[in-house]
Amino acid sequence: MDTSLSQMLILAAGVFSIGLLGALTRKSVIIVVMCIELMFNAVNINLVAFAFYSGLEAIRGQVFAIFIMVVSACEMGLAMAIAILMYRNKGTVEVNKANLMKW
Amino acid sequence: MSIDINYVFLAPELVVLVGGLMVLLFDLYFWRDKNVPLAVLTIATLLIAAGLTLWISGEEGTTAANMLIVDPMSIFFKMVILVSTILIVMLSINYIDQLKTVSLGEYYALILFASAGAMYMAATADLIMLYIALELTSLGSYILAGYRKFDPKSNEAILKYFLLGLIASAMMLYGFSFIYGFTGHTQLASISSSLTAPGSQVVSSVNFAMMAGVILALVAFYFKIAAVPFHQWVPDVYEGAPTPITAYLSVIPKAAAFAVMARLLYVGFPAFVDQWKILFIVLSIMTMFVGNLAALLQTNIKRLLGYSSIAHAGYIIMGFAVVSERALSGILVYVALNIFFNIGAFAIVTALSDSGNSDTLEDYNGLAKRSPFLALTMFIFLIALAGLPPTAGFWGKALIFWAAIEGGLWWLAVIGLINTVISIYYYINIARHMYIVEPAAAEDIKTPSMFRAVIWITVIGTVLFGVLPGAIIEISKTVVKGFGAL
Numbered sequence: 001m002d003t004s005l006s007q008m009l010i011l012a013a014g015v016f017s018i019g020l021l022g023a024l025t026r027k028s029v030i031i032v033v034m035c036i037e038l039m040f041n042a043v044n045i046n047l048v049a050f051a052f053y054s055g056l057e058a059i060r061g062q063v064f065a066i067f068i069m070v071v072s073a074c075e076m077g078l079a080m081a082i083a084i085l086m087y088r089n090k091g092t093v094e095v096n097k098a099n100l101m102k103w
Numbered sequence: 104m105s106i107d108i109n110y111v112f113l114a115p116e117l118v119v120l121v122g123g124l125m126v127l128l129f130d131l132y133f134w135r136d137k138n139v140p141l142a143v144l145t146i147a148t149l150l151i152a153a154g155l156t157l158w159i160s161g162e163e164g165t166t167a168a169n170m171l172i173v174d175p176m177s178i179f180f181k182m183v184i185l186v187s188t189i190l191i192v193m194l195s196i197n198y199i200d201q202l203k204t205v206s207l208g209e210y211y212a213l214i215l216f217a218s219a220g221a222m223y224m225a226a227t228a229d230l231i232m233l234y235i236a237l238e239l240t241s242l243g244s245y246i247l248a249g250y251r252k253f254d255p256k257s258n259e260a261i262l263k264y265f266l267l268g269l270i271a272s273a274m275m276l277y278g279f280s281f282i283y284g285f286t287g288h289t290q291l292a293s294i295s296s297s298l299t300a301p302g303s304q305v306v307s308s309v310n311f312a313m314m315a316g317v318i319l320a321l322v323a324f325y326f327k328i329a330a331v332p333f334h335q336w337v338p339d340v341y342e343g344a345p346t347p348i349t350a351y352l353s354v355i356p357k358a359a360a361f362a363v364m365a366r367l368l369y370v371g372f373p374a375f376v377d378q379w380k381i382l383f384i385v386l387s388i389m390t391m392f393v394g395n396l397a398a399l400l401q402t403n404i405k406r407l408l409g410y411s412s413i414a415h416a417g418y419i420i421m422g423f424a425v426v427s428e429r430a431l432s433g434i435l436v437y438v439a440l441n442i443f444f445n446i447g448a449f450a451i452v453t454a455l456s457d458s459g460n461s462d463t464l465e466d467y468n469g470l471a472k473r474s475p476f477l478a479l480t481m482f483i484f485l486i487a488l489a490g491l492p493p494t495a496g497f498w499g500k501a502l503i504f505w506a507a508i509e510g511g512l513w514w515l516a517v518i519g520l521i522n523t524v525i526s527i528y529y530y531i532n533i534a535r536h537m538y539i540v541e542p543a544a545a546e547d548i549k550t551p552s553m554f555r556a557v558i559w560i561t562v563i564g565t566v567l568f569g570v571l572p573g574a575i576i577e578i579s580k581t582v583v584k585g586f587g588a589l
Contacts, residue, residue, distance in 0.1 A: 016277060023270055032266060039273035043280050050284035060289045061280075064231050068276060071238045075269060078242060082249065082262055089255050095266070098259045101339045 008049035016042035029086065029093045033079040040072045109166040111159060112173045115152040115181060116222050122148025123215035130208025138207055142196045145211040146189055149218075153185040163585070165228065169290060172228040175585035179435060179578070180225035180362040187354045187442040188218045190557055194450050195347040197551040201457055202251065202345075210250060214351070217243025221359035228370070230279045230289040233363060234272075237323060240356055241268050247351065248344040260343025267336045271326035278319025285313050291371040298374040317372050318382065324367075327360035328416045331389040338401075341409035346456055349405055350449035353412045358438050361419065365431065368423060369586070376426055383424035384515060390417030391522040398529050404452055404462050407529060411488060414526060415441065418490075418519060422503045425515075430506035431586070432579035437499025439575060440568050444487035444496055447561030451481045454554040467533060469542025477550065478537045480562045485530040487565045490523055494569035498576065 051061030220239025249261025
């Protein structure tokens with residue numbers, strides 16, 4: 001194995017930050033949700049890396065990653081439903097058009 | 104190796120989940136007038152679950168491979184969740200009728216699923232289970248917030264709630280991954296023992312990363328209880344969601360999140376007590392001030408109650424800043440009694456918007472002339488929300504402030520008192536609209552019988568526990584003793 005735990009953690013931190021940055025700056029609901037999915041995947045990298053390199057109760061980390069994948073699939077289903085709902089009622093999926101209510 | 108599952112301990116949640124599936128099935132069989140049968144089925148399910156919860160209330164233990172825990176704390180929060188869910192289903196019957204929607208089954212089923220998730224949250228002892236339970240509650244409440252599909256405001260509510268909720272839970276998971284990585288465990292008790300074990304490297308050497316993990320892990324719960332840096336969704340979602348669901352969001356996910364925070368902090372991370380004390384002091388001050396000052400400017404009653412619920416979260420967080428038995432029992436009393444006056448206030452908002460009014464403060468002008476019953480009960484709920492003595496709102500606040508003074512944080516209690524005084528202004532402003540300002544329309548407001556029932560129950564609870572708080576305070580003290588973490 002050439003990679004070390006800290007390399008994996010840096011990769012995960014990078015993916016997480018890119019996801020967070022995208023979620024906060026992009027306009028389209030679909031791309032925001034894709035960026036949030038990146039954040040979830042960064043968590044999965046973290047968990048699997050910790051499980052792989054520590055060996056201590058390692059299976060829990062991998063099981064946790066599988067649970068996160070399943071739940072985020074459900075969340076993506078809901079996200080698409082919301083995007084369709086918004087397109088039907090507003091004709092756009094841009095988050096900055098959701099501005100009926102302020103303050 | 105076999106996994107040991109005690110089905111008796113799992114029974115209340117299983118009943119609620121099966122009840123939700125049955126509601127979905129029966130939805131297909133009735134063609135018209137299915138609203139009342141479905142609501143009755145929902146309430147029956149919740150009553151059975153409450154009975155089972157009381158039945159196992161004397162016992163203690165774990166089930167499902169140590170993932171769920173049954174102790175006085177989890178029983179207490181499960182009862183709070185079940186009672187408030189029953190009140191909210193009663194509140195929904197007339198409201199849903201007037202929406203003339205076809206998708207009734209989903210509404211009641213989602214309420215049951217979200218409440219089951221909240222019950223699991225109250226009982227969880229493992230990070231994996233905690234995540235699943237949190238998402239069960241969240242997904243249910245996201246959809247319920249956007250239940251009025253063709254109302255643009257409701258769409259906006261679900262969009263904002265969903266995106267921000269996802270980011271919050273991603274941050275929480277990132278924190279969980281560090282906690283798992285540095286301790287090697289996902290069970291709270293094992294995490295705590297590996298942190299405090301003699302010769303443990305975790306607290307001293309990777310202190311910073313572990314602390315970041317703990318802070319990130321709490322983010323999703325700050326989001327649920329609407330503590331200040333994560334409060335932006337509250338006014339918009341409260342305004343856009345259907346009013347019974349607004350009441351739901353202001354009580355049930357919050358109660359569950361407080362249960363989780365108590366368990367995470369006292370069972371999982373007592374090693375970091377000095378650090379999270381400071382965190383909660385700062386959060387509490389910010390939450391109280393932002394909630395109360397922003398509420399002063401509101402003209403929509405649902406937004407106003409939204410900001411006031413942010414402020415309430417601030418008072419409750421103060422209980423976590425003071426680590427003592429009295430503070431924890433104050434939190435329990437506050438969360439439990441909150442269901443009466445909070446749901447009561449939202450019941451009146453629902454009753455008024457149901458009878459053709461909108462939700463602005465002007466619609467409350469001269470309410471005393473149009474419906475003396477609604478005006479008087481609203482006045483009682485407002486006194487309770489402000490936390491003044493003869494009502495239930497007083498006792499939770501009093502216990503937490505008392506604990507703060509005892510714990511040497513008297514200045515925090517003074518800040519809390521200043522905020523209470525600020526909050527009296529905007530609560531009394533609603534009373535001024537109801538009693539002094541002349542109404543624009545003169546006709547009487549008719550209140551359907553279910554609203555009356557909910558308002559009577561909540562007003563009796565508010566006054567009764569306000570005058571005789573002994574029982575609930577005793578129960579909370581026993582629960583805190585049984586929790587045994589302090």
